[in-house]
Amino acid sequence: MAFLTTKMMQRTAMFLSFGSYVTSLVTAFLPLWKTMNSDLNEVENWFSGLWLTCLYTEERGIQCKAYDSVLGLPMDLQISRVLVFISIGTGGFALVTAFLGLEGVEMCVRKPDVKRGLLIFSGVMTWVSGLTILAPVSILAYTTVVEFWDEGFPDVMPRWEHGEAMFSGWFGGLGQVIGGTLFFVAVCMGDYDLRRLSAPVSPDHYLPTFILCSSCDMNAIN
Template sequence: MVLVSAKVVQRWALFVSFVGLVITFVTTFLPLWKTLNTDLNEMENWYEGLWHTCIFQDEAGMQCKAFDSFLALPPDVLASRVLMIVSIGTGIVAVGVAFFGLEGVDLGPGRQGLKRGLLILGGVLSWVSGITTLLPISLVAYVTVVEFWDDTVPDIVPRWEFGEAMFSGWFSGFFLVIGGTFLFVSVCMEDHRQHVSLPDTQEKPRTPQYLKTEVL
């Protein structure tokens, strides 16, 4: 008895991938990748993302400013921008492709092979989207840790720390990878179901049949 069908797994995979895509999109433009708080003014917090640097003050609220020059960006921020844009693009294509491969979406008669290929392509693209989300998050985290423990910087200088957007980025990357994995699992389940439901083509031994005759 099958507790979970391939159809259910496909829909959960698409849902998880879509949630990961939405979180990735929000994370890309949030100015909360890194946070900084100075001991001299505890009422003032600094935040930095891939596009803006923001300062939060209790009296003035949040004020953000975009980076002055694209060419003057640090290498990790520039690489992270590119990778996150790639992640969003591949994630959108992955969700769209996987949707047309779902059971219940009619593409016409005799298109099961095409639907299977769409699910596999959606899973691959979802993996690519998840990996290209995890890479920039991990890169910025690595640079932040290295700069935090840099002995050449005086202790009086405030250090950047992890912001909330980095944790949401890790979650979104894992969601996209898990969603792609579920798509592969659904394909394997459907292949197994079709293999089991195939008729037995082996020849069965014939039972001898006798002609009943009566002697008059």
């Protein structure tokens, strides 16, 4: 289709990667990764994230508290923190390099190979950013399910469940993986356009026209 050009594909990848990165960034700091509601006290709702634990009551509203010790955290939470930092760093760096590699940006205009390399690098970094946000969300989702169905806990004891931030993290990570893939698609489209424009035209292409014009000139003389 005519509107599906290389430039349009680059901007689609950029837009999707940016939106997904913002979603992942917000998810990383939301204290809504896990929720807990006790059947014995329904007016209290607990929320837990990577950095904070919050308690919501109708009387006092929401109150949050940071974890007392980093080393005292469960191993899955410590690993998730590291992966989230990697995701934030690689995702931001990928957006900067992708912007510099876009068509229309006045940088390295006479060096298409440099722009192509920037888009490939940003695609790889966007993949890394998406995977490193999907990993902690999936790890904590798995541990939450295992603890929820652990028969060693008494039935009356409240248990953690999945929070809204886990689902936004999945959407953000998946969007970044798709955005990184679209960067590679844009690179392939650019390579195809370059080969098509630089392909030599065969002399046989002009032969029928030459013969036709020669016949017209002979008929005019006769």
